[in-house]
Amino acid sequence: MSSKRHSTAPPPPKPPTQFSSTSSLIIADxxxxxxxxxxxxxxxxxxxxxxxxxxxxxxxxVGSNCILSERATIGLQSEPSxxxxxxxxxxxxVVVEVGARxxxxxxxxxxxxxxxxxxxxxxxxxxxxxxxxxxxVAENEELADYTVVYGNGMQRVDRSGVEHLKFKMIxxxxxxxxxxxxxxxxxxxxxx
Amino acid sequence: xxxxxxxxxxQCPCADSVLPTRNISSDxxxxxxxxxxxxxxxxxxxAPRSNYSLYPLEHLxxxxxxxxxxxxxxxxDEIVTHYCPxxxxxxxxxxxxxxxxxxTRSCFQCPICIAPLSVSAVEPQPEGHGVADTAHVGQYVxxxxxxxxxxxxxxxxxxxxxxxxxxxxxxxxxxGQVITPRDRRKDREGRTREAxxxxxxxxxxxxxxxxxxxxxxxxLDPEGQFSNLKSFYQSQIAEASPxxxxxxxxxxxxxxxxxxxxxxxxxxxxxxxxxxxxxxKKANFREARDALEGLQIVDLASDADAIKKLQENRWQxxxxxxxxxxxxxxxxxxxxxxxxxxxxxxKRSKRCKTCRHILSKPESKVxxxxxxxxxVALNYIPAITIRPLQPLAPxxxxxxxxxxxxxxxxxxxxxxxENVKVSIAxxxxxxxxFKSKVTVLCPQFEVGANTDAWEEALREGGKxxxxxxxxxxxEAHEGQNQAEAGQVWEQGxxxxxxxxxxxxxxxxxxxxxxxxxxxxxxxxxxxxxxEDVVEIPAFVRVEWExxxxxxxxTGNLASMREKDGxxxxxxxxxxxxxxxxxxxx
Numbered sequence: 001m002s003s004k005r006h007s008t009a010p011p012p013p014k015p016p017t018q019f020s021s022t023s024s025l026i027i028a029d030x031x032x033x034x035x036x037x038x039x040x041x042x043x044x045x046x047x048x049x050x051x052x053x054x055x056x057x058x059x060x061x062v063g064s065n066c067i068l069s070e071r072a073t074i075g076l077q078s079e080p081s082x083x084x085x086x087x088x089x090x091x092x093x094v095v096v097e098v099g100a101r102x103x104x105x106x107x108x109x110x111x112x113x114x115x116x117x118x119x120x121x122x123x124x125x126x127x128x129x130x131x132x133x134x135x136x137v138a139e140n141e142e143l144a145d146y147t148v149v150y151g152n153g154m155q156r157v158d159r160s161g162v163e164h165l166k167f168k169m170i171x172x173x174x175x176x177x178x179x180x181x182x183x184x185x186x187x188x189x190x191x192x
Numbered sequence: 193x194x195x196x197x198x199x200x201x202x203q204c205p206c207a208d209s210v211l212p213t214r215n216i217s218s219d220x221x222x223x224x225x226x227x228x229x230x231x232x233x234x235x236x237x238x239a240p241r242s243n244y245s246l247y248p249l250e251h252l253x254x255x256x257x258x259x260x261x262x263x264x265x266x267x268x269d270e271i272v273t274h275y276c277p278x279x280x281x282x283x284x285x286x287x288x289x290x291x292x293x294x295x296t297r298s299c300f301q302c303p304i305c306i307a308p309l310s311v312s313a314v315e316p317q318p319e320g321h322g323v324a325d326t327a328h329v330g331q332y333v334x335x336x337x338x339x340x341x342x343x344x345x346x347x348x349x350x351x352x353x354x355x356x357x358x359x360x361x362x363x364x365x366x367x368g369q370v371i372t373p374r375d376r377r378k379d380r381e382g383r384t385r386e387a388x389x390x391x392x393x394x395x396x397x398x399x400x401x402x403x404x405x406x407x408x409x410x411x412l413d414p415e416g417q418f419s420n421l422k423s424f425y426q427s428q429i430a431e432a433s434p435x436x437x438x439x440x441x442x443x444x445x446x447x448x449x450x451x452x453x454x455x456x457x458x459x460x461x462x463x464x465x466x467x468x469x470x471x472x473k474k475a476n477f478r479e480a481r482d483a484l485e486g487l488q489i490v491d492l493a494s495d496a497d498a499i500k501k502l503q504e505n506r507w508q509x510x511x512x513x514x515x516x517x518x519x520x521x522x523x524x525x526x527x528x529x530x531x532x533x534x535x536x537x538x539k540r541s542k543r544c545k546t547c548r549h550i551l552s553k554p555e556s557k558v559x560x561x562x563x564x565x566x567x568v569a570l571n572y573i574p575a576i577t578i579r580p581l582q583p584l585a586p587x588x589x590x591x592x593x594x595x596x597x598x599x600x601x602x603x604x605x606x607x608x609x610e611n612v613k614v615s616i617a618x619x620x621x622x623x624x625x626f627k628s629k630v631t632v633l634c635p636q637f638e639v640g641a642n643t644d645a646w647e648e649a650l651r652e653g654g655k656x657x658x659x660x661x662x663x664x665x666x667e668a669h670e671g672q673n674q675a676e677a678g679q680v681w682e683q684g685x686x687x688x689x690x691x692x693x694x695x696x697x698x699x700x701x702x703x704x705x706x707x708x709x710x711x712x713x714x715x716x717x718x719x720x721x722x723e724d725v726v727e728i729p730a731f732v733r734v735e736w737e738x739x740x741x742x743x744x745x746t747g748n749l750a751s752m753r754e755k756d757g758x759x760x761x762x763x764x765x766x767x768x769x770x771x772x773x774x775x776x777x
Contacts, residue, residue: 130340132338132339148339148340150304150305150338150339151305151339154305156304156339156341156508156526157508158339158340158341159345160340160342160344160345
């Protein structure tokens with residue numbers, strides 16, 4: 001379909017990017033990185049096709065061993081208010097599932113952001129949080145470590161202590177995805 | 193206001209049979225006239241009773257033997273199978289009776305969010321060699337994939353990944369052992385033997401009693417307390433009256449026994465033979481003394497504990513109302529929650545209450561959704577669909593303008609393989625405080641049989657289906673919008689559309705007196721819920737010829753036998769047509 005309808009407009013300018021390692025990072029060809037601010041990604045992170053990283057308003061920082069799934073949208077979608085100039089910061093071992101919208105100020109280590117959930121602008125997620133499918137975290141909301149948001153906005157604290165297991169699982173998933181998803185890193189390299 | 197979808201509800205005739213009971217207390221002449229009026233009276237869809245007799249066509253069944261519509265009120269349900277909705281295991285009746293209506297395998301729901309729980313190992317399965325040496329006790333937990341709750345949170349671990357239900361029954365929250373009813377019974381028997389044999393044979397009793405020694409001051413869970421109390425009072429009854437009412441001896445006959453039941457019934461019916469005996473033996477009951485007999489002394493310290501716990505765990509540590517409602521026993525704190533075994537579902541067959549014939553019977557196999565017998569009304573009586581004659585513009589609100597005639601199309605679709613004659617009767621004015629004027633332009637018509645669509649087309653030889661009468665868009669535009677009286681509007685192979693014209697009333701409460709109806713003058717109350725909906729009661733009579741059934745003439749009032757094995761059938765029923773909401777002025 002895309003081959004039939006070529007846009008006559010010039011392609012949007014590539015955002016400046018900064019990759020910590022070019023060998024272990026996978027960005028699918030169909031992923032879109034747009035905007036004008038810096039997008040920095042770390043090693044072992046997987047970016048699926050059709051994932052959107054929007055740095056139009058503020059920079060995006062993603063840690064290592066993260067999985068950003070299809071149709072997930074990362075980055076602020078409106079002008080940042082005061083104190084949000086560092087943009088979206090995602091720590092290590094974070095899984096952002098299909099269709100999720102992340103505008104958080106920071107997402108802590110080991111968080112799982114489930115399908116079609118929304119993280120409002122300026123929200124702060126602690127470590128090892130889980131945001132359930134279709135759940136919404138309000139703007140500027142702060143979640144403590146180990147919080148699970150589920151159902152109709154209900155919350156609980158999960159103290160099961162299986163974080164190291166989850167890390168192992170994510171590392172394994174990353175290994176598999178690296179084989180499955182053909183990366184096209186050079187397309188996105190744009191050093192400033 | 194939300195969009196209004198037109199609806200049709202059918203009245204089940206079973207409601208009529210109970211109607212006249214109200215008039216019994218009043219004097220006889222008026223009661224007699226009252227009952228005769230019942231048949232003549234227009235059905236009022238807004239009467240409080242009507243709520244219970246109106247159903248959408250899809251909810252109704254049809255009894256082929258009584259030739260009547262059957263609603264959920266006039267059928268008997270019979271359980272065909274019990275099954276677990278999670279594992280789809282068919283649970284035999286005997287197990288349902290002994291174990292209750294919950295899944296006894298490994299199907300559990302999360303007590304926090306009711307998602308299904310799965311069993312998983314605490315330690316990840318070691319890869320490759322060295323599998324044997326990691327087998328240690330308490331390897332498995334129940335895990336909720338949705339909210340991440342696990343049975344670890346309540347300190348429950350399992351040895352095996354299967355038969356979780358049986359394992360869970362033996363583990364308390366926190367990991368302690370539950371004393372099973374069997375152990376309790378053993379212990380009790382041991383004690384009674386000790387007591388009867390005297391202290392000299394003490395060590396013998398100890399030898400037999402190999403179960404856990406029970407503490408007279410233990411804190412019992414509700415189940416344990418109940419079983420202790422029950423056995424205690426059973427033994428008391430047995431001691432107090434060695435021979436029960438029916439001459440049976442022994443303590444096995446508690447309050448649930450037939451003998452005890454007949455005795456209790458005797459009390460109310462002023463019974464005869466059993467009472468005196470019982471009364472003469474004035475039972476001398478002892479009350480329960482300790483935990484082994486089911487006595488639980490309220491411990492004030494437990495309240496203090498609860499308050500302390502509340503202070504420590506705060507709001508997060510307490511359970512919500514829904515979570516408590518699901519639990520079998522009191523669970524004020526998250527740490528008291530237990531995994532919920534799935535409640536079994538049933539497949540039911542339905543029987544006609546009058547003739548006891550089966551109307552609906554599902555396949556007993558859980559995996560199939562087919563039915564062996566399914567006599568739904570949808571296959572027997574014409575379905576009625578409503579749509580406005582003049583299609584509304586998308587911008588237009590779908591409300592009816594007061595005092596402005598509006599026409600609706602009623603489409604009757606015949607499910608039968610015979611032609612049916614349909615006649616509709618509606619009152620000129622709808623009942624209630626605000627009366628709409630109703631005119632059915634073609635109250636009598638015939639609907640074609642539900643024959644094979646292709647058969648018809650082939651027979652006509654491509655000339656187009658016979659009797660088909662469709663209005664094209666162009667026709668509708670050229671002033672053909674006016675429906676003629678006595679003519680059907682459109683018709684097809686097995687359907688006919690007729691026009692009904694409605695003049696909705698004004699629903700102003702402050703209207704001048706001469707506009708108001710009698711009912712409105714008598715009742716000046718504010719507008720009630722849905723009183724602004726135009727609901728038309730319509731009496732539909734369907735007549736058709738069918739092949740005569742073999743077992744006819746028995747209680748079949750509506751059929752008249754004819755010579756050639758054909759018989760006339762008729763079915764008549766009230767239905768309610770909900771057309772639309774009237775706009776407020």
